[in-house]
Amino acid sequence: MVSPTKLKSMDFYRKIPRDLTEASLSGAGLSIVAALIMMLLFGMELSSYLSVNTTTTVVVDKSADGDFLRIDFNISFPALSCEFASVDVSDVLGTNRLNITKTIRKFPIDQHLKTTGGEFHAGFASHHINHGEEIKEEIPDGAVPLVSASFDSFAKHFPILIVNFNAPWCYWSNRLKPSWEKAASIIYHKYNPETDGRVLLGNVDCTEQADLCKRNHIQGYPSIRIFRQGSDLKEDHGHHEHESYYGDRDTDSIVKMVDELVAPIHPVTHTLDLDGISNETLKHLRKAPATGGCRIEGYVRVKKVPGNLVISAHSGAHSFDSSKMNMSHVVTHLSFGRIISPRLLTHMKRLLPYLGLSHDKLDEKAFINQHEFGANVTIEHYLQVVKTEVTTTRTGQEDSLIEEYEYTAHSSIAQTYYLPVAKFHYELSPMQIMITENPKSFSHFITNLCAIIGGVFTVAGILDSIFHNTIRLVKKVELGKNF
Incomplete structure (x- = not known):
């Protein structure tokens, strides 16, 4: 056993007696x-x-989200109706998706970007509309030509006024014309305006009555609108007095639609009983746009290759006057990649110095076409996208804290010979920026x-x-x- 004396000899810190020390x-x-x-x-x-010290490296993209990328957006178009607004996606691999609706929501807005109604729900696809057999011979006019001066008086006089807003140059207007005129003749003799007076079918030539068509927010030809004695604002049990018809366009379907609209109206008192309208007819009627704008929000998933997100007017049974299409828009939000979760937001204050703050480059920016109507102007945005990932080694192994896609944006407004669109061309870099936190031990x-x-x-x-x-x-x- 080691004695205390020997242990003391191993003391590195030998003490000097306090009596031998001197303070100064x-x-x-x-x-x-x-x-x-x-x-x-x-x-x-x-x-x-x-x-925390950081190191920055450039590596080949090793995204955890695989081969697809999410694009979130909220864009307002003051002069594009939700009736025809379409979100399309295409890429260099040949992918071409038209009129995406599953992850998209549309809300009607006015020229000041204020919401004017509930969410707009699309009906049946327009390319399924039955137009009937093509009629070669001339059909005598059965519908009443309407002009701005007399339009309101007709709308106030008849309990139901059904109007075909058309353009002579439009293929679909000419395709509808024989069936429409024939149906108008049948309806005229069936519900004589002088003796019965419950319904009238009319025509409006939008090339001659541009103000009238603009007032009713007509953007696609032909547009069939139903006016219920005067006002497009009043509602009665969810049925609006101003509606759009999206059903079949053959003579029999038009006559059937008119019969069901007229049936609930008493021929003498002109009182309305809405229970007389069948569900088959109601499903082809939707409230007509009270304003000419649309806010489009939602997301799409695209492949990680160069491609285009295109917003434009689209329909399989309507024509559009490209010279009057105005694609001015305000980008409320546009971002790539997954939305940052609340848990990751707690790291944002610490991580912001590492990020380029370019993940929302177009947010709150307006792109306005100054022409009165549109004048065939397309607005394009060229976006170059690169991924930034911040990782940490604090836990002893490499953990990803946040993944963010940043982008540069270059925009242009240019004349086009085709239908104007708002195009977002995106190109993703195959490389990514890796920022690694290296805390001291x-x-x-x-x-x-x-x-x-x-x-x-x-x-x-x-x-x-x-x-x-x-x-x-x-x-x-x-x-x-x-x-």
């Missing part, structure tokens, strides 16, 4: 300065330990802390010794001179 004012002052320096250096080392912090304390203590001791010995030497010299 210079030593006390130097000790205070040393203590303050220790505290200052400790604070600086602690701050350095808590801060605790052992490194403790080592530096010990070095600070020991170093300052040692240096202070050396200075104190030099100062003390210098004073003693000076005193000895002075004593030698006196003797």
Whole structure:
């Protein structure tokens, strides 16, 4: 067994009896300065330990979300009706998806971007509309031509006024014309305007009555609108007095639709009983747009190859006057990649210095075509997208904190010979920016802390010794001179 005496011989820190030590004012002052320096250096080392160093590298994209990328957007078009607004996606691999609706929502808005109604729901696909057999021979006009001056008087006089807004140059208007005129003749003899007076079918030529068509927000030809005695604002049990018809366009379907609309109306008093309208007819009727704008929001998933997100007017049974299509828009939000979760948002304050703050480059920006109607102007945006990923090694292994797609944006407004569109051309970089957090280890912090304390203590001791010995030497010299 080792004796206490032998253990004492291993003491690195041998003690000097207190009676043999001497305190001095210079030593006390130097000790205070040393203590303050220790505290200052400790604070600086602690701050350095808590801060995180980063390294930035460029690597091949190794996204966790696979081969597809999500694009979120919220875009308002003051002059594009929800009736025809279409979201299309295409890419260099040949993918071509038209009129995406599953992940898209549309809301009618006015020219000041204010919502004017509930969500717009699309009906049956227009390319399924039955137009009947083509009639080669001339059909006598059966519908009444309507002009701006007389339109309101007709709408107030007849309980139901059904109007075909058309254009002579339009293929679909000409395709409808024989069936429409024939149906109008049948309805005229069946519900004589002078003796019965419950319904009237009319025509409006939008090339001659441009103001009237603009007032009723006609953007596609032909558009069949149903006016119920005067107002497009009043509602009665969910059935609007101003509606659009999207059903089949053959003669029999038009006559059937009119019969069912007229049946609930008493021929003498013209009172309305809505229960008389069948569900088959009601499903082809939707509230007509009270304003000419649309806010489109939602997301699409696209392949990670160069492609286009296109918003335009689209229909399989309507024509559009490209010179009057105005694709001005305001981008409320446009971003690529997954939406940042609330958990990741807690890291955002710390991570913001690492990110380029370009993930929402187009947000809250307006792109306005100054022409009165449109004048065949397409608005294009060229977006170059690159992924930035921030990872950390704090847990001992590499963990991804946040993934974000940033992009640059270049926009242009140009004339086109085709139907104007709003096009977002995106091109993704095959490389990504990898930012890695490299926190200092605790052992490194403790080592530096010990070095600070020991170093300052040692240096202070050396200075104190030099100062003390210098004073003693000076005193000895002075004593030698006196003797």
